[in-house]
Each structure stands twice: as structure tokens, then as C-alpha cells.
Amino acid sequence: MTPTNPLAVVTGASSGIGLELARQLAVRGFDLVINSEDQERLDEAAAQLRAEGGQVTAIAADLRRFEEAEHFYDAVTGTSRPVAVAALNAGVGRGGAFLETDLADELEIIDLNVRGTVHLAKRFLRDMADADEGRLLITSSIASTMPGSFQAVYNASKSFLQSFAQALQVELKGSGVTVTALMPGPTETAFFHRADMDDTKVGQQEKDDPARVAEQGLDALFAGKDKIVAGSVKTKAQEFVNKVLPDRAKAEAHRKMAEPGSGENGS
Numbered sequence: 353m354t355p356t357n358p359l360a361v362v363t364g365a366s367s368g369i370g371l372e373l374a375r376q377l378a379v380r381g382f383d384l385v386i387n388s389e390d391q392e393r394l395d396e397a398a399a400q401l402r403a404e405g406g407q408v409t410a411i412a413a414d415l416r417r418f419e420e421a422e423h424f425y426d427a428v429t430g431t432s433r434p435v436a437v438a439a440l441n442a443g444v445g446r447g448g449a450f451l452e453t454d455l456a457d458e459l460e461i462i463d464l465n466v467r468g469t470v471h472l473a474k475r476f477l478r479d480m481a482d483a484d485e486g487r488l489l490i491t492s493s494i495a496s497t498m499p500g501s502f503q504a505v506y507n508a509s510k511s512f513l514q515s516f517a518q519a520l521q522v523e524l525k526g527s528g529v530t531v532t533a534l535m536p537g538p539t540e541t542a543f544f545h546r547a548d549m550d551d552t553k554v555g556q557q558e559k560d561d562p563a564r565v566a567e568q569g570l571d572a573l574f575a576g577k578d579k580i581v582a583g584s585v586k587t588k589a590q591e592f593v594n595k596v597l598p599d600r601a602k603a604e605a606h607r608k609m610a611e612p613g614s615g616e617n618g619s
Contacts, residue, residue: 357383357406359433363415363424363472364442366393369491369536371400372566373439378404380570382437385428389414415442415468416460425475434483437573438476440469441491441534445506458505465509470516477520477529484528489573490517494537494581514579521578533579534569536560 360377364370365386374386374397383406388394391412398410409431413424428435443465446457469490480486493507496514500507517533524531537560565582572580 355383355407355433357381358436359383359385359431360437360439361385361387361428361435361476362439362441363387363468364491366390366397369534369562369565369569370439370441371397372562373441373489373570374401374408375404376563376566376570377437377439378406378408381406383407383433385409385411385431387411387413387415387424387442415472416463418471421468421471425472429479435476435479435486437487437489438472438480439489439491440472441489442468443491443509445503447503449502450504461505461509465506466512469513473516473520477524477531480529481524481527486529487573488520488529488531489569490531490533491569492517492533492535492579494535496535518578530573530576532569532573532577534565534572535579535581536565536569537581 358381360374360382362370362374362377362384363386365374365384366388370386370388374384378384378401384401386394386398386401386408387410388397389412391410394410394412398408401408409427411424411427413420413427415421415424444461446453446461450458473488473490476486477488480488490513492514493510495503495507496510498507514533514535517531520531560582568580568582572582
């Protein structure tokens with residue numbers, strides 16, 4: 353039987369914001385192709401998402417690696433269905449002073465957050481442009497608006513994605529293809545634990561609900577907006593503060609939030 357639902361692709365979909373993006377796309381009537389590196393966790397997510405209705409295809413791939421990103425794209429195109437929505441959400445972070453963190457960890461951030469996103473954006477956007485139809489969501493961050501003391505490479509990667517999204521918006525203006533940057537603040541996901549930031553102030557503070565972030569992101573996507581600072585009023589206010597503070601002051605404020613041990617001693 354020929355599928356009647358539109359198709360959405362979500363990367364980094366096994367948990368957190370990615371899982372909520374996929375869930376809410378399913379509720380909105382989309383079939384899904386979801387991705388993460390971990391097949392077991394991805395299969396668990398797929399089982400949850402199928403309960404929302406629609407078809408769900410789970411394709412594990414490590415998007416840091418060119419061949420696996422190509423494999424994922426080929427698997428999507430192998431469905432012979434146009435991609436109506438691509439949510440490029442996969443990302444990773446690492447806390448700590450740049451001089452002390454492992455180079456391999458920093459390069460992993462660049463490979464997944466930057467390289468993997470650019471790779472799939474190139475593939476999916478060309479297909480969308482050929483059809484003159486489609487929507488691309490890039491998960492940037494409120495971190496893109498400030499220098500990231502003790503998260504130097506992570507924040508820089510998100511600044512790249514924000515600039516990248518804005519450039520694509522200009523290039524695609526007047527076409528049937530839209531690009532939206534989703535800019536969440538600290539969100540209640542496994543990110544901070546995986547980034548080894550449990551003992552930081554930002555790691556221990558109250559965080560935004562990933563379902564709320566995803567909902568606001570998709571509302572902005574379907575409204576054709578360029579960007580959305582998603583989450584609580586506090587997160588939205590942070591963007592305004594970042595616009596008026598000098599970069600050095602922003603970097604110092606970020607240091608107090610992200611410095612290892614700051615959650616334990618309250619500094």
C-alpha cells in the first residue's frame with residue numbers, strides 16, 4: 353500500500369529533544385525515519401514512537417563518519433519517498449578547560465555537530481530544492497550567542513550552526529524550502545551527564561522541558577520562521593541579555609555556570 357503520510361527524518365532521536373521532535377512529528381501525522389548511533393536505544397525509541405501511529409524506521413549510523421552518514425542518507429532515499437521535514441538534531445558536548453580536555457573528544461564535537469550536520473544538510477537540501485518543497489530544522493543553541501568558557505568547542509560548534517542556518521535562509525529565499533534554527537537553553541536531557549558536567553552549576557540547575565522545546569521548535573518550523581529561542585521565559589530572556597553584554601562579560605558569566613566543581617561549591 354502506498355504511504356499517505358508525509359515523511360520526516362530526525363537525527364539524534366533516541367532521547368532528549370530529538371526523541372520529542374520525533375514524537376510530536378508523529379502526532380502531527382508524519383511517518384518517521386529516525387537515527388542515532390546506538391541501535392538498542394534507537395529501537396527502544398522507535399517502539400515508543402510507533403505507539404503514536406504512523407510508520408517508524410530506525411537506522412543506526414555514526415554521523416561523525418562520512419561513510420555512515422552516506423549510508424544513512426542512502427537508506428532514507430531508498431524509501432523512494434520525498435523528505436518533507438529533516439530535523440538535524442544530533443549533537444554532543446564536553447565540559448572542561450580546553451587545555452585539559454582530550455583532543456579526541458573535541459574533534460568528536462566538531463565531527464558530529466558541524467561535519468555531520470553539514471553533510472546531511474547538503475544531501476537533503478539538494479533534494480528539497482529539486483522538488484521546491486521541504487523544511488529543514490537545525491538544532492543550534494542559546495550557547496551560539498556567547499563564548500563558551502569551559503565549553504569552548506561546543507559553543508563554537510553551535511555558533512557555526514547558527515551562522516550556517518542563517519546563510520542557508522538567504523540562499524533559499526523565495527524558494528519552497530525553509531530553514532529554521534532551533535535554539536534551546538539548558539534542557540532536561542542526558543546531555544550534561546554525557547558531557548561530564550554533572551558537578552557544574554548549569555548541570556545542576558532546573559532545566560527546560562524537552563517536550564516544550566520540541567513543540568516550540570516545530571511550531572516555528574511550520575510557521576516558516578528563521579529561528580526560535582525555545583524553552584522557558586528565563587531562556588528567552590537570556591538571549592536578550594547576551595545581545596547587550598560584551599563578549600568578555602558573557603564568557604565570564606558562562607565560566608561561572610560551566611566551570612567544573614562550580615555546582616558543588618556554589619561559585
